[in-house]
Amino acid sequence: MNHATTKRRAESFLLLAALAASAAGCASKASAESATQAAAPPVRVETTEVREAPMPRSLALTGTLRGDRQTDLAANAVGRVLETFVERGDAVKKGDLLARLDVRAAALTAAEAQANAALTRAQEETAKRECERYRALFEGGAISRAEHDRIADQCRSAPLSVAAATARARAAAQSVGDGQIRAPFDAMVTERFVDVGEYVRHDSRVVALVSKGALRLEFTVPEASLAAVKTGGALTFTVPAYPGRSFSGAVRWIGASVREATRDLVAEAEVEDPDGALRPGMFASIALATGEAPSPVVPRSAIVAKEGRAHLFAVVDRRIEERVVQTGAEKGDLVAVLRGVRAGDAIVMKPAQGLENGQAVE
Template identity: 85%
Template sequence: MSYFTTVSRARSLLLLALAASTAGCATKASASDATEAAAPRVRVETAQVREAPMPRSLALTGTLRGDRETDLAANAIGRVLETFVERGAEVKKGDLLARLDVRAAALTAAEAQANAALTRAQEETARRECDRYRALLESGAISRAEHDRIADQCRSAPLSVAAAAARARAASQSVGDGQIRAPFDGVVAERFVDVGEYVRHDSRVVALVSKGALRLEFTVPEASLAAVKPGGALTFTVPAYPERSFTGTVRWIGAAVRETTRDLVAEAEVQDPDGALRPGMFASIALATGEVPSPVVPRSAIVPRAGRAHLFTVVDRRIEERVVQTGVEKGDAVAVLRGVRAGETIVIQPSEELQNGQAVE
């Protein structure tokens, strides 16, 4: 084989390889174009992230309390005969909650009433004696000293009557306390006694909380006291409803900083129109302390997933899902502390099927 023949064959093989490579690239490009053409594009409603003055807030924690709460004590001694409520029962002021065996107190009350009646009779006798001795003194039949001795008895008799009447009322009160009644309208949070138990004056019978109005009790660090003022607005969330935000207004501020914890206790009135909140709930609070320019987005753009807030942005005509940190809310606007900047494009009503990387029409 000559030199020229070898070169010619090598050139032919090189041309064939180049042709095959070109055909392969063309095939890949065609496949890529086909895939791009087949990829589903989505139509979304978008808006730009705008900057607006939003409330600046102080992060605090607190606990919800009933407007009125009490651990109702027996205020009597005796064995529990009956209970009339269970946990969660709604009661009205004056409703009977439990009844005690107060037969011993009833006997004491009867004795006290009898003693009171006896002292009243003795007072009447003493009064008649005083009238008689006064007449004898005026007629000169007795001396002044003898008259004064009887007069002293007459002056002390009303005091004995008053003391006996007070003892009778106290004994009767003990009998009445054997019927334990609700001091206000509310809901039974806990019942502490059962039939057969023996209770004393300080024994807890039921825990009662009022319905409707709630208070949010929270503590403010000493360094942040200047931010808390009566009438200040706050928002808060509770673990039971992580996607909801509730509002309140600061009404009561403690008079002194606690030395042990270096904080101040304050309370706010809470709005709970649908009764979703319960006393004892833990609350994460955002206390408004002023306004600061912040990127804001419509509330409808926020998608909660796995306890975090997500937004869908549009970058180079493709969907880009982001995890963002949200701040306070003002009307329908939500401040975004981290994750997007003012001027970026977001999807304002994302569907559940929307995914990261999808092309936008």
């Protein structure tokens, strides 16, 4: 027997040994898993049967939550920022002071305007007396009509000068008042754009405010689905921050025209947020109700949220079978299941923590 033949036989022997060891390992692992499942004590669960029921049909859309009132508040004045009184997340009331500007130059201008207004009022009084005197002289023939008319014109223009000077004084005083930037409504501060020492102009953003409480859900509807959107129509939505939780609202405002660039229409809904969980700016996945159709339904208590997905525990051949499902519309305590179960399947009503796939059921 030559050396090459011996080498091939040795390699074949080693390969067969490796395959035998691998098969033995897999068999051992499968045996261990079977032993583990067999050793796990059966659990007692309350089950119910998946049934079909009329559930709302819905149109899947996306949107963004907005405050009922929100604004980037501008300075409406010119000057250096002397003080700021709010931080991001602060709650403010209407009229609360948000920032104060250096308005010394505006104050000097206001003082000058007020002095000019006082001067024109004094000149008006003088003009009135002159008019009375010249009227008496004219009636007595002591002066000509031309001279009388010249003084009479001055008397008529004097009140106009007073009005103009008073308006300038008020505008200057307003500029001084605008140096104290105040909240226009009850709100939360979402952003502060200025700090002490910065120079701002009339259109400079100072703080961003959003009203507390009521929220709006702004969303777009494709042109082909416009017939499904009606004022008062119900919708539900979810947000990534609260997987497994659904919020509701009603359509209140529908845009008057379709946008040519995107071929869609903007609509808004009033949102119910009883515990203040939602925040403006959140992205929302919306289900807009368009009617009803039969659908498999399960109690809400049967659904468990895990890693942003909905799970159910079915009972098949007296063992637990965990399933990832796609949920749909809700009505009362029922939730439509679009994918993952069928009518007639047995599911666990209130899954206990620690329930595992493959676990035996009593």
